[in-house]
Amino acid sequence: MEDKIINLVxxxxxxxxxxxxxxxxxxxxxxxxxxxxxxxxxxxDVLAKQTPELxxxxxxxxxxxxxxxxxxxKKDKRTExxxxxxVNKKEQPDVVAAxxxxxxxxxxxxxxxxxxxxxxxxxxxxxxxxxxxxxxxAFNESERRCSSLLDSxxxxxxxxxxxxxxxxxxxxxxxxxxxxxxxxxxxxxxDMVATEGRDAFKxxxxxYTKDSEGTEKLDTTLRKPDGDEFNGEMExxxxxxxxxxCIQIIIRKEDVNxxxxxxxxxxxxxxxxxxxxxxxxxxxxxxxxxxxxCEQGKYTAALMEIHIDNFDEIKNSVGVIESDQYIIDAAKxxxxxxxxxxxxxxxxxxxxxxxxxxxxxxxxxxxxxxxxKAISQLETSIKGSSINTTCCIGISLIDKDSPEYNDILARxxxxxxxxxxxxxxxxxxxxxxxxxxxxxxxxxxxxEQLTDALKSDRFVLHHQPIVSLHGDTDERYEVFVRMESExxxxxxxxxxxxxxxxxxxxxxxxxxxxxxxTIQEFGDRLKQGKKTRFFIKLSASSLKxxxxxxxxxxxxxEKKIPANTLNFEVKExxxxxxxxxxxxxxxxxxxxxxxxILDDFGTGTNPFQLLEHIHADYxxxxxxxMENLAENPQNQESIKNIAEQAAELGKLTIAQHVPDATxxxxxxxxxxxxxxxxxxxxxxxxxxxxxTEMSG
Numbered sequence: 112m113e114d115k116i117i118n119l120v121x122x123x124x125x126x127x128x129x130x131x132x133x134x135x136x137x138x139x140x141x142x143x144x145x146x147x148x149x150x151x152x153x154x155x156d157v158l159a160k161q162t163p164e165l166x167x168x169x170x171x172x173x174x175x176x177x178x179x180x181x182x183x184x185k186k187d188k189r190t191e192x193x194x195x196x197x198v199n200k201k202e203q204p205d206v207v208a209a210x211x212x213x214x215x216x217x218x219x220x221x222x223x224x225x226x227x228x229x230x231x232x233x234x235x236x237x238x239x240x241x242x243x244x245x246x247x248x249a250f251n252e253s254e255r256r257c258s259s260l261l262d263s264x265x266x267x268x269x270x271x272x273x274x275x276x277x278x279x280x281x282x283x284x285x286x287x288x289x290x291x292x293x294x295x296x297x298x299x300x301x302d303m304v305a306t307e308g309r310d311a312f313k314x315x316x317x318x319y320t321k322d323s324e325g326t327e328k329l330d331t332t333l334r335k336p337d338g339d340e341f342n343g344e345m346e347x348x349x350x351x352x353x354x355x356x357c358i359q360i361i362i363r364k365e366d367v368n369x370x371x372x373x374x375x376x377x378x379x380x381x382x383x384x385x386x387x388x389x390x391x392x393x394x395x396x397x398x399x400x401x402x403x404x405c406e407q408g409k410y411t412a413a414l415m416e417i418h419i420d421n422f423d424e425i426k427n428s429v430g431v432i433e434s435d436q437y438i439i440d441a442a443k444x445x446x447x448x449x450x451x452x453x454x455x456x457x458x459x460x461x462x463x464x465x466x467x468x469x470x471x472x473x474x475x476x477x478x479x480x481x482x483x484k485a486i487s488q489l490e491t492s493i494k495g496s497s498i499n500t501t502c503c504i505g506i507s508l509i510d511k512d513s514p515e516y517n518d519i520l521a522r523x524x525x526x527x528x529x530x531x532x533x534x535x536x537x538x539x540x541x542x543x544x545x546x547x548x549x550x551x552x553x554x555x556x557x558x559e560q561l562t563d564a565l566k567s568d569r570f571v572l573h574h575q576p577i578v579s580l581h582g583d584t585d586e587r588y589e590v591f592v593r594m595e596s597e598x599x600x601x602x603x604x605x606x607x608x609x610x611x612x613x614x615x616x617x618x619x620x621x622x623x624x625x626x627x628x629t630i631q632e633f634g635d636r637l638k639q640g641k642k643t644r645f646f647i648k649l650s651a652s653s654l655k656x657x658x659x660x661x662x663x664x665x666x667x668x669e670k671k672i673p674a675n676t677l678n679f680e681v682k683e684x685x686x687x688x689x690x691x692x693x694x695x696x697x698x699x700x701x702x703x704x705x706x707x708i709l710d711d712f713g714t715g716t717n718p719f720q721l722l723e724h725i726h727a728d729y730x731x732x733x734x735x736x737m738e739n740l741a742e743n744p745q746n747q748e749s750i751k752n753i754a755e756q757a758a759e760l761g762k763l764t765i766a767q768h769v770p771d772a773t774x775x776x777x778x779x780x781x782x783x784x785x786x787x788x789x790x791x792x793x794x795x796x797x798x799x800x801x802x803t804e805m806s807g
Contacts, residue, residue: 116142117234120157122180123169124149128200128220132167135227141234150174154183158190164237165230166195168214170204181213192240194233198226248432267362270352271300274316278352286362287335300360305332305340319347320358333362381687383457383714384749385435386442390714391735392684394456394464398516401466405509412509413475415465416523417445417482420501420535422461429493431744437498440491448485450478460738464523472508472540479504479538487536501536503527508540514553515610557611560594560603565620569595571602572628573794576802577646577765577787580779584802586636589646589680589787591794592625609650618650623662626677630666633676636798643798646678646708651685654692660699667703678706678728683718686725697726708765713753722760729785730757731765737788740774747777754782 117136121129129147136143146161148154154175157163168180177197184190197209197217209217215233218225267283269276276295287303289295304312308331315329326348333343343362350359381393389397401412419441426434438461445463449455454466467478486502505527507519522541530539564570570592577587594603612618629645636643653659666672679700686693686709697707712718712730722730732753736746750766757764766778769788778786792800 115140116144117165117230118144118161118163119146119165119167119230120154120163121145121147121167121169122149122154122172122175123147123167124172128167128169128198131223132226132230135223136230139227139231141231148175151179151183154180155186158183158187162189163193165233166193167226167230168195168197169220170197170199177209177212177214194237196226196229196233269295269300269360269362270350270357271360272352272355272357274299274301276300277357283362287333288337288339303333305334308332316347385745386439386457388442388446388463389454389456391456391458392682392711392714394454394458394466395516395520396684396688397454397456397466398519401468402509402513402516402519405513406511408511410468411471412466412468413470414507414509414519414523415467415475415479415482416458416505416527417463417465417486418503418505418527418531419461419486420503420531422500425498425500429496429498431742433493435745436493437491440489441486444485444489445482448481459735462527470508471510475506475508476538476540479506483536483538503530503533503536504538505530506538506540515614517606517610518553554611554615557608558615558617560597561608561612561615561617561621563597564594565617565624569597570621570624570628571595571796572625572632573796574798575787575794576792576798576800577785578791578800578802579785580775580783586641586643586798586800586802587646587785588643588798588800589794590625590629590648592621613650613652616652618652619656622648622650622653622656623659626663629677630670630672632798633672634670642673642676644676644678644706646680646706648680648710651689654681654685654689654696660696660703663700663705664703667705674704675706675728678708680708680710680731682710683712683714683721683733686721690724694724701726713749718753719756719760722762727762729763729765731767732783734768737766737768737770737774740770740777747781750778750783751781754784758782 119132121132123129126147129145133143133145144161146157146163148157149172151174166180166184168177170177177195180195184193184195195214197204197214198220199217200220203219204217206217216229218229220226267286268280269283270278276298279289279292279295284290284292284295287295300316301309301312312329312331319327326346329345329347331343331345332340333345334340346361346363348359348361350357381389383390398414404410405412419438422434422437425437438457442455442457442463445455445465449465450467452468454464456464456466458464465482467475470478483502483504486500489499491498505523505525507522507526509519513519522543526539526541529541530537533539571594573591573593574588575591577589579585579587592605594608595601596603609618609621612621626647629647633643633645663677667677679696681693700707706728707726708729708731709721709725709727710731711733713736714733718730730753732750736750738746740746740750754764763784764782765785765787766783767787769775769778769786769790771790775786775790
């Protein structure tokens with residue numbers, strides 16, 4: 112119905128004409144939202160409150176002329192493209208004179224049908240213009256992201272036009288030992304081919320340019336500027352650059368080995384797609400290592416969270432997509448300040464973290480002030496506006512007595528919240544409260560609690576439904592473990608005890624308990640006539656547990672567990688860190704007809720390369736993709752791309768932490784297969800969700 116709503120202003124000294132126009136539009140199937148003005152002051156007041164598509168100007172107004180009307184519209188960028196239609200109440204107006212003055216058309220009010228047709232035409236034209244503008248922005252953004260992907264690709268990629276280089280990415284330059292792309296632009300592609308192969312290459316390229324529309328490959332010997340030669344496969348495909356037709360060439364060396372591929376894969380999974388900085392997952396992994404080093408007394412450190420002040424206002428002012436440019440520039444600015452050995456990461460959409468080693472309460476504040484100064488001096492030009500702001504920094508110190516990473520992150524978030532509360536451009540260092548436990552004390556406490564919980568059977572399982580968006584009514588539940596506290600029977604959440612369990616070597620025992628109880632629950636459900644699929648998390652320790660597969664194989668045969676009943680989840684970052692173990696386990700689980708899920712998937716620069724090594728049935732999107740999804744085109748585009756690529760590879764996609772019905776609708780349109788989240792149901796001890804609710 113949005114395309115049937117017309118916003119307009121009627122400039123006339125009578126209410127009758129406005130009412131007649133609204134009534135006629137309603138008869139024609141439109142909803143009119145109108146205002147009336149009698150002079151330039153009225154018009155400016157109306158324009159300050161709304162942005163109309165159309166102005167209906169009645170000739171003969173004494174207090175405002177047509178020219179004055181046009182000038183009022185030009186005073187505000189929001190209304191400079193508003194369309195003016197001139198109307199005369201008694202006779203046919205001078206159409207040519209009206210259009211020369213700036214109107215789009217003119218008619219007589221006695222022929223109201225003609226006026227309604229003009230309004231409908233101009234409304235459709237305005238709607239089409241908005242759509243073109245939206246598509247152009249989306250296209251430009253797509254071009255920018257494609258360029259970014261090309262620049263970050265591990266494949267050597269070049270574009271050639273009429274046999275000359277017009278673009279080359281960093282991998283291409285490195286393959287040929289060339290420093291800058293400027294050194295290559297305008298250089299014939301023939302110069303990169305060994306002398307003895309040039310005639311064959313010229314014949315191939317001539318024929319491809321003439322006849323081919325698809326992708327073709329050519330094995331040849333390539334030559335570096337210094338004369339060194341190597342064998343490579345060249346893949347040719349048609350492309351465009353800046354609107355001009357050209358040929359894309361991808362070169363793959365024949366001697367690329369799997370170890371190098373795995374190394375590059377790990378590096379890519381650690382990167383933020385927008386800025387090229389390390390991502391949140393890598394930052395947390397590095398923080399864990401830093402805390403462990405500090406515990407051993409190797410050094411002291413600090414975690415700084417840098418929050419961009421007023422970023423939501425910037426985003427509202429220039430738009431979500433355009434505001435990315437400020438984040439990119441801020442990332443470059445912070446990179447120029449960060450010192451060797453320190454780790455700079457993009458933490459959220461408007462914040463960064465720095466893990467700074469060798470710092471303490473005496474010297475960390477001066478380091479933080481350097482970042483503040485750099486951000487305050489940064490000016491980014493977006494859509495003709497100069498964007499300048501400041502940042503607040505929260506600091507959590509790390510030493511031999513610090514707790515585990517969740518607590519350090521919580522401290523830094525409290526610190527940055529305190530800094531923001533003080534005002535813009537503030538620094539706040541978190542001071543531990545009296546009685547806060549050290550990491551060693553936390554581990555000792557949990558070792559005793561976890562051991563007792565296993566002996567006393569004080570773990571409990573909760574389940575959250577995983578629901579199909581496309582009519583599949585099979586029961587799927589993700590399994591969550593909780594620990595009952597001693598005495599008060601309250602529940603300890605997994606994020607509070609599992610990190611400690613991993614550190615003290617108890618994660619395997621807890622995983623095995625969860626799996627054993629899940630198999631028991633499968634049997635109970637089967638007796639009720641319910642065939643339920645379970646999704647079970649595995650810790651990094653269980654990936655290396657040589658006894659897991661044999662034990663699981665015995666249980667499957669003994670309990671006659673059907674195929675795809677048991678599905679095992681491993682986080683993408685854990686899989687990358689333990690690639691060989693994950694690869695081996697995923698293929699062994701496939702042989703047992705168990706499912707495998709890559710969890711928190713999609714934040715690496717090229718996450719699908721991981722699927723070249725690991726067998727996975729599902730990929731579950733990282734939770735940050737759900738942040739403000741309805742207002743975040745970047746996340747929508749990322750999800751759509753992941754869903755499409757996953758479908759091409761025969762993988763099913765799961766979106767977690769789905770917050771509302773609007774997000775559900777968007778995910779359905781993007782091709783996501785399954786959803787879960789508190790919007791549907793929080794994890795509960797019972798499994799009573801009605802999976803037929805969304806089957807229609």
